[in-house]
Amino acid sequence: MIAVDLFEAFWGIYPRRTAKAAAKKSWERCVIKMKLDADAILEGCKRYADAKRGADEQFIAHASTWLNNQRWLDEAPAPTEKAEPIRDTAMIARVSVSVLAHDLKKKLIERTRWQNWSKIERAAKRIDLTPQELWGAMRAGSIGIDARAWKFASAEALDGDGMGCPEVVPIEEKHWIDARERAETRKIHIRGMLKERWSPLQQAPTIHTKENRNEQDPVAGQTSIQD
Numbered sequence: 001m002i003a004v005d006l007f008e009a010f011w012g013i014y015p016r017r018t019a020k021a022a023a024k025k026s027w028e029r030c031v032i033k034m035k036l037d038a039d040a041i042l043e044g045c046k047r048y049a050d051a052k053r054g055a056d057e058q059f060i061a062h063a064s065t066w067l068n069n070q071r072w073l074d075e076a077p078a079p080t081e082k083a084e085p086i087r088d089t090a091m092i093a094r095v096s097v098s099v100l101a102h103d104l105k106k107k108l109i110e111r112t113r114w115q116n117w118s119k120i121e122r123a124a125k126r127i128d129l130t131p132q133e134l135w136g137a138m139r140a141g142s143i144g145i146d147a148r149a150w151k152f153a154s155a156e157a158l159d160g161d162g163m164g165c166p167e168v169v170p171i172e173e174k175h176w177i178d179a180r181e182r183a184e185t186r187k188i189h190i191r192g193m194l195k196e197r198w199s200p201l202q203q204a205p206t207i208h209t210k211e212n213r214n215e216q217d218p219v220a221g222q223t224s225i226q227d
Contacts, residue, residue, distance in 0.1 A: 040072060044073065
């Protein structure tokens with residue numbers, strides 16, 4: 001097989017078919033002028049094509065560059081493999097536990113609310129609060145229902161044995177006392193804020209009713225008889 005035919009065979013195998021004229025010039029230099037082994041070049045080209053199968057073209061050398069550097073003498077490069085995505089299994093596990101714990105906490109709080117709602121209504125009435133105000137106070141704080149529900153739920157999500165998570169958050173006397181004090185403090189604070197809305201130096205606004213307007217302007221309350 002003559003050198004030209006061998007080049008066409010080489011060109012048909014090479015994995016990047018751009019700049020054919022430059023590749024042919026480099027081939028003739030190697031095979032005709034330097035008398036290098038054309039069969040060895042073709043064998044090396046086959047190995048290179050197999051190794052680069054599926055690779056992006058930007059990572060494949062131009063044929064002329066490959067020939068000029070006598071790359072057929074290189075050892076066969078490792079086949080290009082698609083990189084597997086790196087999975088942080090520990091992070092995935094933590095996220096899964098957190099999602100499960102939040103779901104358990106939500107259900108635990110709701111069950112606690114429904115089971116104790118009649119008691120909350122009676123207790124709120126005795127201390128002049130609405131049930132919603134008392135329930136909000138019961139959920140807040142370091143010993144509140146939310147904090148304790150999260151403790152139970154996170155433990156259950158981590159262990160998963162069902163032994164450490166009750167059906168409802170237990171409410172003891174100290175929890176009722178803490179909630180009452182918290183609600184009363186909040187109520188006093190709100191009253192203080194409402195009082196501070198009007199400065200002592202400002203005159204309170206006068207609210208005019210229909211009767212007040214008629215007393216100040218007797219004519220305004222009369223009906224015209226000129227029509």
